[in-house]
Each structure stands twice: as C-alpha cells, then as structure tokens.
Amino acid sequence: MTTHAPSESSTPSLDIVVLAGGISHERDVSLRSGRRIADALASAGHTVRVVDPDASLFSRLAEHRPDVIWPALHGTTGEDGALLSLLETTGIPFIGAHGDDASLAWLKPVAKALIRRAGFATPDSITLGRETFRDLGAADVLERVSAALPFPVVVKPSQGGSAQGVSIVREASELPRAMVEAYSYSDTAFVERHVTGTEVAVAVVDDGQGAHALPAVEIEPLSGVYSFDDRYNAGETLFYTPARLSDEVAKRVADTAVAIHELLHLRQLSRIDLIVDAEGTPWFLEANILPGMTETSLVPQAIEAAGLTLPGLYSALAVEASR
Ligand SMILES: Nc1ncnc2c1ncn2[C@@H]1O[C@H](COP(=O)(O)OP(=O)(O)O)[C@@H](O)[C@H]1O
Ligand SMILES: [Mg+2]
Known part of the structure; x- marks a missing residue:
C-alpha cells in the first residue's frame, strides 16, 4: 500500500x-x-x-x-x-463539545447551577417556565421575583444567543413585557441579578497542549447591553483586547474561564462570558460551545490579540479534533 x-x-x-x-x-x-x-x-x-x-x-x-x-x-x-x-x-x-455536554452548557440555568456548585460566582437567578405564570398567577409570581432580586435585573431566555430576547429591567412594572419577550425565544426564561462591572468574553482553546485562555475581550456596549444590533453592526460597541484589567484580575479571569471550560467538558473550543465586578470577582454568565466567528465576533479578535493567525489556530484545532 x-x-x-x-x-x-x-x-x-x-x-x-x-x-x-x-x-x-x-x-x-x-x-x-x-x-x-x-x-x-x-x-x-x-x-x-x-x-x-x-x-x-x-x-x-x-x-x-x-x-x-x-x-x-x-x-x-x-x-x-x-x-x-x-x-x-x-x-x-x-x-468542540460532545452532544450530552453541549446540552448542559446550552441550558443557562443548568450551567449556572453546575458552576456555582464548583465554587464559582454566578449571579442569583430565578428560572420560570411559561406554565408557572398560568399555574400560579402572574401577579404573585412577579411579586415573589421582585421581592427576591433587587432591581435592575436581567431577563433572558434559558437558551439561545446573540442577546435575542434579553432585557434589562429597572422596575417591577417592566417585568411582564420582558418575560413575554424572553418567552418568544424559549419556553423557559430566567430573571437574573444585574452585575455592574467589566463585561469580558474569554475564548478557551485546546489544540492538544491543554486548555488555555486567549486574551479576554472587553466589551463596552454604548447602549449598556451588548445587544443583537451591537454585535453585528460596526461602531455600536467598543472592544478592548486584552481587557483593561490588572494583571492579577486578568489571571483570575483566565483561570476561571479555563476551569469552567474543563468543568463543562468543552474540548477544543469555547467562549466563556463573564462580568468582572469592582472587587475583581468574575461572575459567570454563560458558556458558548459554538461561539460566533464572524468578522465582528469576539473569538477572532482574541486570536489576533494573542498574536496567532486564524488559519494557524483553526488548523491546529481541526488537526487535534481529527486525532
Ligand atoms: N446578569 C447580568 N448583568 C449585567 N448584564 C448582563 C447580565 N446578563 C446578561 N447581560 C448583558 O446581556 C448580554 C446577553 O446576555 P447573555 O447571557 O450573554 O446571552 P447571549 O447568549 O444572548 O449572549 C450580555 O452580553 C450582557 O451585555
Ligand atoms: Mg453571551
């Protein structure tokens, strides 16, 4: 042969x-x-x-x-x-991730529970199915939520991406509309405590040398929320790569992202989204198993900031996956 x-x-x-x-x-x-x-x-x-x-x-x-x-x-x-x-x-x-592992990461409240159990910070939240409102009455449910979580809160579909169906809610009267908006993307939604701080996205890659973090990309949406429009239209958001964090906090962020990537078994590639508060604590928002790779996406920005090329890194990941 x-x-x-x-x-x-x-x-x-x-x-x-x-x-x-x-x-x-x-x-x-x-x-x-x-x-x-x-x-x-x-x-x-x-x-x-x-x-x-x-x-x-x-x-x-x-x-x-x-x-x-x-x-x-x-x-x-x-x-x-x-x-x-x-x-x-x-x-x-x-x-990337295998099917069963992907299904855990995909459900944000499930991923948050696993990550919290492992000792990492993730904002408090309450997850509500559409039926909860029918079974228990919308007024009571919303009153419980408003009493438990201080405003502002963030309402999101339990699954999905590109910030679709995500709203920041500043007072109780805005909650019903935000829930309806989230339910248009998913039958389950959650209300999460709002974290003020520096939003970062950390790409984690493993081309066979072990999982490691690329420089964190800091996201500063001019509108306050990194929305769908901000993501795919130039000029709506400022990015800083590496993020404007002290060396110590940057290391904590990188270590946290790698630990979460490993905990969720995300293999060659993931992007971990976090908000770093004033004390330097990274709060986990979500893990993306198939992160955006468009011209304006965050992972390509991180790759370039790391001094790598897209062909070089993608090729190394493909070779590693093919072994
Ligand atoms: N708890 C939170 N506190 C502050 N901002 C948040 C919070 N959760 C989400 N956001 C904002 O909403 C955006 C979308 O939320 P995220 O959970 O990352 O959903 P997606 O999967 O759509 O990216 C984030 O990029 C961030 O700007
Ligand atoms: Mg996100």
Missing part, C-alpha cells in the same frame, strides 16, 4: 466539512461564521466544504466522509446537543 503521509513536522491536509446555516434565529450569523472558518481552513491548506444541514446531511456525510467536521451552527439543533449527538453516531470526529 502506498501512503502519502506528510512528514511528522508538517500539518496534514484534511478534508473538512464546516456545518453552517441551519434554521435557527441565528442562521445568518452561522453562515457568516461558517464562511470565515472555511476560508481560514482553506488557506491553511485543507480541503473544505461548507454544508448547510438539511434532510440530506447524513447521506451526504456517508457518501463523502470528511476527516473532521467543524459545526458552526449557532442556536438550537446546533448548540443544544441534538445534532452533535447524531454526529457522534457517524464516528466522524468533530470540533
């Missing part, structure tokens, strides 16, 4: 499928992320196809088995673990 194995020192050229698109609220973001990932991998010498998953996905994968799959599907199906669990049945390696 003749083999054309590359020498040990050179990067193997892989056949890679990037999954992008899908039918979630974040379809367009996914397509943009997928295209950017594919371009970077192609320029590193890999053969890349971008596939928009539909009813032919598994037959296409069976017909033309890639060496590795890069799922870049934000939102449900991509991030809730369903597609990832199905990918596992094909035996084709893929980048």
